[in-house]
Amino acid sequence: MTRAPESAARALCKLDGHPDHAEMNGTTLWQDYLPKARAVLLSVRNPSDAVLAAADALPCSVDTTACWQAMVDAALSE
Incomplete structure (x- = not known):
C-alpha cells in the first residue's frame, strides 16, 4: 500500500498533467510534490x-x- 504523502504527491503531480512515472534529472517528478502533499496532510491533521x-x-x-x-x-x- 502506498503511504499517504506519496499517494498525495502522485495525485498532485497527475493534477498538473504529468504522467505517473515522469522523471527529471533521474528523479521521479512526483517526489517534487512531497512538500506540498505533506503540507496538505498537516492541514487536515x-x-x-x-x-x-x-x-x-x-x-x-x-x-x-x-x-x-x-x-x-x-x-x-x-
Missing part, C-alpha cells in the same frame, strides 16, 4: 467538528477504513 461528527455518526462496528473515508468525505464537503 486536526479534524473539524463536521469531520468528527461524520465519524461519530457511524456505528461502533464500522472498520477503521470506513471511518477514515467518512471523515475525509466530510472534510471534502466542507
Whole structure:
C-alpha cells in the first residue's frame, strides 16, 4: 500500500498533467510534490467538528477504513 504523502504527491503531480512515472534529472517528478502533499496532510491533521461528527455518526462496528473515508468525505464537503 502506498503511504499517504506519496499517494498525495502522485495525485498532485497527475493534477498538473504529468504522467505517473515522469522523471527529471533521474528523479521521479512526483517526489517534487512531497512538500506540498505533506503540507496538505498537516492541514487536515486536526479534524473539524463536521469531520468528527461524520465519524461519530457511524456505528461502533464500522472498520477503521470506513471511518477514515467518512471523515475525509466530510472534510471534502466542507
